[in-house]
Amino acid sequence: QGQLVESGGGSVQAGGSLRLSCAASGYTRSMNCMAWFRQAPGKEREGVATIYTGGGSTIYADSVKGRFTISQDNPKNTVYLQMNALKPEDTAMYYCAAVFVGVSTYCRPLGYFNYWGQGTQVTVSS
Helix, strand or coil, rough: EEEEEECCCEEEEEECCCCEEEEECCCCHHHCCCEEEEECCCCCCCEEEEEEEECCCCEEEECCCEEEEEEHHHCCCCCEEEEECHHHCCCEEEEEEEEECCCCCCCCCCCCCCEEEECCEEEEEC
């Protein structure tokens, strides 16, 4: 089994920045594809970004391209989401997720993830 714990959420004004962290523990060999999702009240969950930890390839949702960066620190089993130029529409609960994929091309926001964190709230005010 594996566990994911997010941290780093908070409140910020539009145009500001936040960095989210996701620490993985347990059977981390079953987590070679890491992702960030978000869900705002009354909206469907959205895949924000993924990273294939085996090679570092990343995919971003169009809504965050150029503003958000997903990265990894393998020795620490931690994945980060650097969020810049935040907008009020970025307000949501952000979740870290993970899965094992056999091929890097399967590591994408629309894929299946079987490990989930508890979420961290991000609130952006105008």
